[in-house]
Amino acid sequence: MYLYPVKRFAGILLISVYMFSFAEFHNLLKIPVLIEHFHEHHQQNNNTSFWSFIKLHYFDAYVIDSDYQEDRQLPFRDTDCGLVVSTSICEYAPVVMDIQPPAEPIREFHHFNDGHAPQFTSFDIFQPPRALV
Numbered sequence: 001m002y003l004y005p006v007k008r009f010a011g012i013l014l015i016s017v018y019m020f021s022f023a024e025f026h027n028l029l030k031i032p033v034l035i036e037h038f039h040e041h042h043q044q045n046n047n048t049s050f051w052s053f054i055k056l057h058y059f060d061a062y063v064i065d066s067d068y069q070e071d072r073q074l075p076f077r078d079t080d081c082g083l084v085v086s087t088s089i090c091e092y093a094p095v096v097m098d099i100q101p102p103a104e105p106i107r108e109f110h111h112f113n114d115g116h117a118p119q120f121t122s123f124d125i126f127q128p129p130r131a132l133v
Contacts, residue, residue: 003005027075029075030075031075033073034074034075037053037057037070037071037074038053040070043052057074057077058076058077
């Protein structure tokens with residue numbers, strides 16, 4: 001009965017750690033910076049709406065001005081971690097090959113001759129010692 005909240009908390013914790021470390025999800029933590037920067041722009045010009053602020057900072061061309069460093073700290077402004085996934089599909093044309101049946105092998109009979117056998121084999125170590133003549 002007491003394990004359910006622990007499992008739920010552990011699951012939420014693991015998913016949160018994964019999302020904040022792997023994806024651009026960590027930019028959501030920068031939302032207060034966005035709101036504070038909007039208030040600065042709104043204090044300078046009372047006619048600035050939130051949509052015009054978003055358009056200025058995200059959709060228009062980047063302008064290097066006095067608050068450029070603050071602009072770079074806005075969420076989803078720059079890509080902190082990039083992930084490149086590429087796939088390629090190659091379509092090969094069928095190759096027509098002229099396959100010939102194998103030639104009849106030459107049948108030769110070789111006599112086993114102890115003179116050509118290797119002097120030492122891997123199993124020699126497991127045999128009792130012998131006297132060499």
